Amino acid sequence: HAGVDPNLGAGGGGFGGFGGFEDFDIGDIFGSFFGGGGGFGGGSRRNAPTRGESLRVNLVLSFEEAAFGCKKEINVTRTERCSSCSGSGAEKGTSAETCQTCHGSGTVRTTRRTPLGMVSSSGVCPTCGGSGKIIKTPCKKCGGTGKERATKTFSINIPAGIDEGQTVPLRGEGNAGTNGGPNGDILVTVSIRPHHILTRDGTSIMCDVPITFTQAVLGAEIEVPTLDGKVKYAVPEG
Numbered sequence: 001h002a003g004v005d006p007n008l009g010a011g012g013g014g015f016g017g018f019g020g021f022e023d024f025d026i027g028d029i030f031g032s033f034f035g036g037g038g039g040f041g042g043g044s045r046r047n048a049p050t051r052g053e054s055l056r057v058n059l060v061l062s063f064e065e066a067a068f069g070c071k072k073e074i075n076v077t078r079t080e081r082c083s084s085c086s087g088s089g090a091e092k093g094t095s096a097e098t099c100q101t102c103h104g105s106g107t108v109r110t111t112r113r114t115p116l117g118m119v120s121s122s123g124v125c126p127t128c129g130g131s132g133k134i135i136k137t138p139c140k141k142c143g144g145t146g147k148e149r150a151t152k153t154f155s156i157n158i159p160a161g162i163d164e165g166q167t168v169p170l171r172g173e174g175n176a177g178t179n180g181g182p183n184g185d186i187l188v189t190v191s192i193r194p195h196h197i198l199t200r201d202g203t204s205i206m207c208d209v210p211i212t213f214t215q216a217v218l219g220a221e222i223e224v225p226t227l228d229g230k231v232k233y234a235v236p237e238g
Helices: 016-021 026-034 041-046 063-068 213-218
Strands: 023-025 055-061 070-081 107-114 117-124 147-158 167-170 186-192 199-201 204-206 220-226 229-235
Touching: 055 063, 055 070, 055 147, 063 070, 063 186, 070 186, 147 167, 147 186, 213 220
Parallel strands: 023 117, 055 186
Antiparallel strands: 070 147, 107 117, 167 186, 199 204, 220 229
């Protein structure tokens, strides 16, 4: 307890009253552990362009569509930049202003006295919520968010031979980014309905065809169903 008593730190040699702890930023300490500095650095990252979220869609195909490939249309509801304010969040003809509390950094720094000396910490600006800007006249269409939800139809080309669970991406067609960041993707995962006769083994198509005992012994010509229609097949004797 005496070691951290500020009243005892000034005397004599030793630690010199923990003089090295006079003013340090807790944000810097946590930043060194969790990637990047604290303090005002976090504000610049908070306002940096951020990529939008990717959306996942499940698409069910028939056995034939998966085998030969096809072109499908999907309807996706996504977040887009507001068409009225172009994503700024401010009503047309106005613009956002720099927050006077944090001066655009998105964070505020507070200093308090502790037994270790003066300790500084950084937190989200309470005035602007960390955005670094104030919108005095929010856009009426998006309410100041800069984004709106819309449903759009996309055409997607399914390659021939696609397998169950494979994903086809639509790059840049996902949710809108923040602060001018790029859009996310749409990830279309394929499910395949089973065929009533045929099954799949890798790139091969399998089919069980029953024959009689006589056909097996003497041989015969039978018809075998395929994806391209029925074909004749000579069963060898024995």
